[in-house]
Amino acid sequence: xxxxxxxxxxxxxxxxxxxxxxxKPGLYAVxxxxxxxxxxxxxxxxxxxxxxxxxAEDTRNSRKLLDFYEIDRPLVAxxxxxxxxxxxVNQIHQNEYYSLISDAGTPCISDPGYRLxxxxxxxxxAKG
Amino acid sequence: xxxxxxxxxxxxxxxxxxxxxxxKPGLYAVxxxxxxxxxxxxxxxxxxxxxxxxxAEDTRNSRKLLDFYEIDRPLVAxxxxxxxxxxxVNQIHQNEYYSLISDAGTPCISDPGYRLxxxxxxxxxAKG
Numbered sequence: 001x002x003x004x005x006x007x008x009x010x011x012x013x014x015x016x017x018x019x020x021x022x023x024k025p026g027l028y029a030v031x032x033x034x035x036x037x038x039x040x041x042x043x044x045x046x047x048x049x050x051x052x053x054x055x056a057e058d059t060r061n062s063r064k065l066l067d068f069y070e071i072d073r074p075l076v077a078x079x080x081x082x083x084x085x086x087x088x089v090n091q092i093h094q095n096e097y098y099s100l101i102s103d104a105g106t107p108c109i110s111d112p113g114y115r116l117x118x119x120x121x122x123x124x125x126a127k128g
Numbered sequence: 129x130x131x132x133x134x135x136x137x138x139x140x141x142x143x144x145x146x147x148x149x150x151x152k153p154g155l156y157a158v159x160x161x162x163x164x165x166x167x168x169x170x171x172x173x174x175x176x177x178x179x180x181x182x183x184a185e186d187t188r189n190s191r192k193l194l195d196f197y198e199i200d201r202p203l204v205a206x207x208x209x210x211x212x213x214x215x216x217v218n219q220i221h222q223n224e225y226y227s228l229i230s231d232a233g234t235p236c237i238s239d240p241g242y243r244l245x246x247x248x249x250x251x252x253x254a255k256g
Contacts, residue, residue, distance in 0.1 A: 005143035005174070006134070010198050015133035018166055036171055038146055043166035046133070070138050 018046050027098045027120040032065060045069050051099040053091055055116060062101055078116055089119050146174050155226045155248040160193060173197050179227040181219055183244060190229055206244055217247050 006014075028047045033039040048054060048071045055078035056062040062075055078088050078100065092098060100116055134142075156175045161167040176182060176199045183206035184190040190203055206216050206228065220226060228244055 004139055005146055005170070006139055007198060011132055011134055011139065013196070014166070018133055021164075021166075036149075038142070038149075038171035038174065039169050041167050041169050042133070043164055046166065068141070070135060 014042060018042060021046075023047070023050070023097070025095045025097050027092070027100060027117070029117065030099045030101050032062070032101050037065070037068060040065075040069070045071065047097065048073065048099050048101075050097040052096045054099045054101060055088060056100075057102045088116060089123075092120065092123075142170060146170060149174075151175070151178070151225070153223045153225050155220070155228060155245070157245065158227045158229050160190070160229050165193070165196060168193075168197070173199065175225065176201065176227050176229075178225040180224045182227045182229060183216060184228075185230045216244060217251075220248065220251075 028051070030044045030047055031041070032044070048066065048069075051073050053074050053076050054062070054066070054071075056075050057078070059075045059077050066073070066075065076088060076091065156179070158172050158175055159169070160172070176194065176197075179201050181202050181204050182190070182194070182199075184203050185206070187203045187205050194201070194203065204216060204219065
């Protein structure tokens with residue numbers, strides 16, 4: 001058994017502080033690792049866990065990441081090359097959390113997803 | 129006491145996998161939070177903890193972040209507006225880990241630090 005990477009005191013500290021943060025509901029564009037599975041932030045995990053639905057470019061790839069970090073939320077495909085947007089936005093409601101992730105990196109930097117973001121901005125449900 | 133943000137099984141998994149990663153010694157430019165303390169990755173914490181010295185733009189600001197994440201490494205100021213570079217590079221040796229952090233965000237994107245990075249590239253000690 002290896003030494004614990006994070007002490008129990010630190011985890012307690014993070015758990016307490018992250019759960020009392022003033023997040024706002026909406027759609028979050030969440031950055032995921034590009035090559036190293038540990039290139040993901042505490043806040044990314046926190047927001048993904050709070051999400052009612054996680055929209056992903058490739059649900060098979062993303063499921064591996066979510067499984068590793070024990071994030072048991074529904075994954076829905078949201079890519080450019082088919083007409084999923086109408087079905088996707090039908091599932092979005094105000095006052096809930098949603099995440100958009102791409103295969104790797106930050107959604108919309110060089111990936112699909114901007115149509116969903118645009119829709120959410122127009123409908124006042126897009127967040128940071 | 130709040131629910132644990134990360135389960136003990138997940139922490140054990142992260143501890144084991146992150147400690148057996150094939151990192152290479154050198155200088156790492158490590159991204160730190162811009163506004164939310166939880167916007168930091170597991171790998172950032174791992175590399176900061178392995179660093180013989182952490183070079184920082186503002187050591188007082190950075191100390192708060194390092195204290196929160198229980199990173200007990202020497203902090204050395206490395207900013208643009210004085211002539212610290214000769215003293216700084218005197219402390220850098222091959223086959224050791226070093227980190228460069230800025231006040232917030234990724235070093236060198238819009239912060240000082242490029243002179244140290246350049247020196248390390250020339251002397252073959254710069255990394256990702």
